[in-house]
Amino acid sequence: MPSLDHTSSQTLTLMVQGTTSDAGKSTLVSALGRLLRQQGITCVPFKPQNMALNSAVTTDGGEIGRAQALQAQACGLAPHTDMNPVLLKPSSDMGAQVIIHGKAVGHLSALDYHHYKQTAMNAVLDSYQRLSQQYPWVLVEGAGSPAEVNLRANDIANMGFAEAVDCPVILIADIDRGGVFAHLIGTLACLSQGEQDRILGFVINRFRGDIALLQDGLDWLEAKTGKPVFGVLPYLHGLYLDAEDAIANEQVSQHGGQRLRVVVPVYPRISNHTDFDSLRLHPQVDLIFVGPEQTPPPADWVILPGSKNTRADLHWLNTSRGQWSTYLQRHLRYGGKILGICGGMQMLGETIHDPLGLEGDAGSMTGLNLLPLSTTLAAEKTLRQQQGKLSLPNQEACHIDGYEIHHGQTVIGDNLTAVMHDSQQQPQGWLSPDHAIMASYWHGLLDHPEALQALLCWAGLQQVQALDSNALREQQLDRLADTTQQHLDWPRLAQAVTAFYRERLAGSDPRQG
Numbered sequence: 229m230p231s232l233d234h235t236s237s238q239t240l241t242l243m244v245q246g247t248t249s250d251a252g253k254s255t256l257v258s259a260l261g262r263l264l265r266q267q268g269i270t271c272v273p274f275k276p277q278n279m280a281l282n283s284a285v286t287t288d289g290g291e292i293g294r295a296q297a298l299q300a301q302a303c304g305l306a307p308h309t310d311m312n313p314v315l316l317k318p319s320s321d322m323g324a325q326v327i328i329h330g331k332a333v334g335h336l337s338a339l340d341y342h343h344y345k346q347t348a349m350n351a352v353l354d355s356y357q358r359l360s361q362q363y364p365w366v367l368v369e370g371a372g373s374p375a376e377v378n379l380r381a382n383d384i385a386n387m388g389f390a391e392a393v394d395c396p397v398i399l400i401a402d403i404d405r406g407g408v409f410a411h412l413i414g415t416l417a418c419l420s421q422g423e424q425d426r427i428l429g430f431v432i433n434r435f436r437g438d439i440a441l442l443q444d445g446l447d448w449l450e451a452k453t454g455k456p457v458f459g460v461l462p463y464l465h466g467l468y469l470d471a472e473d474a475i476a477n478e479q480v481s482q483h484g485g486q487r488l489r490v491v492v493p494v495y496p497r498i499s500n501h502t503d504f505d506s507l508r509l510h511p512q513v514d515l516i517f518v519g520p521e522q523t524p525p526p527a528d529w530v531i532l533p534g535s536k537n538t539r540a541d542l543h544w545l546n547t548s549r550g551q552w553s554t555y556l557q558r559h560l561r562y563g564g565k566i567l568g569i570c571g572g573m574q575m576l577g578e579t580i581h582d583p584l585g586l587e588g589d590a591g592s593m594t595g596l597n598l599l600p601l602s603t604t605l606a607a608e609k610t611l612r613q614q615q616g617k618l619s620l621p622n623q624e625a626c627h628i629d630g631y632e633i634h635h636g637q638t639v640i641g642d643n644l645t646a647v648m649h650d651s652q653q654q655p656q657g658w659l660s661p662d663h664a665i666m667a668s669y670w671h672g673l674l675d676h677p678e679a680l681q682a683l684l685c686w687a688g689l690q691q692v693q694a695l696d697s698n699a700l701r702e703q704q705l706d707r708l709a710d711t712t713q714q715h716l717d718w719p720r721l722a723q724a725v726t727a728f729y730r731e732r733l734a735g736s737d738p739r740q741g
Contacts, residue, residue: 239360241395245370247411251402252433254295257369261302262709271365273299276352277385279316281499285631290330298470313355345382375418387423396728404434428724429456434463459716488689491527494519495541499534506674506697529565529687532572539593542575565687566665573667577601600641616650626678630670
């Protein structure tokens with residue numbers, strides 16, 4: 229893979245935009261970041277605006293989208309709030325918590341946020357300027373699609389950002405969805421001439437079959453648009469990377485022997501479901517996500533995940549077809565185990581108070597009453613990375629890592645046993661007197677190999693196989709980079725990016741004329 233001709237001290241920026249959500253923007257940025265890193269080229273990921281309920285805590289104590297933390301790992305960097313200066317975490321269909329430079333600044337309706345975008349753009353440009361002063365390469369991911377003409381005014385996520393920093397764009401489309409040529413042509417048709425000229429070319433993602441059968445279409449697309457197709461990336465079966473927001477539907481093939489059945493309810497505002505990636509990958513686990521209108525099956529272990537709107541999701545648990553409150557009582561009677569993480573921990577308690585109306589109307593709600601604890605939502609959000617020890621009954625203590633993202637302040641009952649402690653010896657996870665229910669605010673608890681083994685053993689699995697999810701993630705990033713290098717015409721893309729910046733240095737503008 230030849231490196232790009234960096235002809236000046238100017239930072240080179242390349243933006244990846246998509247014809248749709250989930251077209252492969254996050255994945256392509258991860259792949260390019262790992263490819264550049266393998267060539268010894270320092271680069272940094274950047275997403276101006278992200279809307280997602282999967283987030284990560286950064287080294288500077290803020291919160292960014294989970295996909296940008298993955299991209300940082302691909303580039304060999306620690307995650308930083310400048311990599312995702314604007315994060316929107318939906319709390320309802322009409323509003324979201326707005327996070328700027330890693331810190332929550334309030335909840336806004338969709339309309340109010342539209343008027344707030346100029347302020348948000350200032351934050352975006354501040355972060356971009358800081359990154360461009362530190363790194364020779366910035367790989368930018370757009371959001372959704374630039375063809376959303378209703379959102380064009382004050383756009384900060386796609387072409388609005390590209391125009392502001394004057395960077396080139398490549399457009400990616402998912403052929404597995406069908407209609408890939410219509411997606412690409414239709415997206416171009418929705419853009420202004422200047423925006424069209426900014427697009428260097430296309431990448432087609434998730435192709436299955438014989439590439440020869442696609443060639444006529446590629447030739448037609450290039451002739452129709454005058455833009456090259458830089459690559460056709462194959463569908464990678466079994467590629468398991470942190471999801472930006474959507475829950476993965478593809479399940480890992482299982483092997484024989486004892487397996488533990490783990491059930492996770494997918495409430496409407498589920499957050500950080502990447503907590504369960506290690507379980508999804510584990511060969512001795514059958515992980516089942518149970519959504520609306522689905523009845524939860526019998527399980528060995530039920531995990532209540534995090535939530536962006538705890539009281540609303542608790543109401544969903546109590547009123548959904550599964551009747552989760554009754555299901556959990558029956559589950560415990562038959563010897564099952566329950567783990568509550570963050571919002572799930574709050575739901576297991578006696579009461580949840582939201583006096584400030586942080587997640588809806590101010591008020592209180594009765595919890596599932598399975599643990600003696602009570603939670604009050606506070607204005608200040610807790611954001612921190614954690615390390616410590618897990619000491620489950622009849623097991624040796626093991627090291628654990630995790631991170632906290634929550635508004636809740638929880639009072640713990642006296643009859644619960646602390647089985648998790650942080651590096652300051654403060655209790656961080658608790659076990660019920662009968663050892664059947666465990667609760668903690670820590671996300672990422674299952675990512676550490678020793679902690680995963682200990683918790684699977686506690687949940688009833690014997691002779692637990694080791695699984696290191698971070699090592700697997702590294703392997704998957706390398707696999708993704710290798711495949712991208714094989715199927716992407718990097719010299720052609722490098723030439724196009726270099727030409728774009730050379731024209732800028734010469735004072736010409738390809739958008740004119």
